[in-house]
Amino acid sequence: MMLKNLALAAGIALFATGCSVLPEAKPIDFYTLQPARVTTSDSVQLSNIRIAEPELTDALQLERIVRITDQGSVLAYPNAKWSTSIATLWQSWLLDALWRDSRFEHISSAQQGLDSDWQLSGRLQSLHIEETSAGSIAVVRYDAQLIDVQQRKIIKSESFTAHVPVAGEKTSQAIAAISAASLKIGESLLEWLAASEL
Incomplete structure (x- = not known):
């Protein structure tokens, strides 16, 4: 009987300390893109x-x-994620840029289902780090389409690509490079939209 009690006590002690035996899960760091640079002085x-x-x-x-x-x-950077899905991240980033840029007005997301004259669609081909013989670089590529919603017709399309070297091996340095490449894309994309002859 005593042996049973000792075994039970040992089992309870092991269970109580089980959390300290297992390795603690590392916290996840969440990242987003830096806001795009915009124009605030031109007419709509x-x-x-x-x-x-x-x-x-x-x-x-x-x-x-x-x-x-x-x-x-x-490969994926360990213990790090974007703050949301990449599709939502990119859409939200573009929405924020157009809302803050005075050359554009009446901006909405496709999910809202509001009437609109134009839709900015596209394919995000790259938003990642590439390892090359010359070092790691951030690559961002967005193939954009401006669509006439009423006519269901592509008015114009353009591919935007940017490359920025990564300053080091840390995840934060990779994010900084991706953000810098995105800023280049954003600047060119907004100029392209503003120059639309419609």
């Missing part, structure tokens, strides 16, 4: 635009921050 040049979520390549389907090795392997 394009109005009634809705922004659609971009189509994504397979590597960008999750919230993970991705790097592609020089052998073509797709």
Whole structure:
């Protein structure tokens, strides 16, 4: 009987200390993009635009921050994620830019289902880090389409690409490089939209 009691006591003690035996889960760091640079002094040049979520390549389907090795392997930075899905992240980033840029007005998301004259759609081909023989670089590529909603017709399309070297091996340095590349895309994209002859 005493042996049974000792075994039971040992089992309870082991269970009580089980949490300290297992390794603690590392916290996840969440990241987002820096706000795009915008113009705040020009008159309105394009109005009634809705922004659609971009189509994504397979590597960008999750919230993970991705790097592609020089052998073509797709890896994720450990213990780090984007703050939301990449499609939502990119759409929200574009919505914020157009709302703050004085050259555009009456901006909405495609999910709102509001009437609009134009839709900005596209495919986000890259939002990741690539490892090359010359070092790691951030690559962002967005293939944009401006669509006439009433006529269901593509008015114009353009591919925007930016490359920025990564300053080090830390996840935060990778995010800084991706954000810097996105800023270049945003600046060119907003100029492209503002120059639309409609």
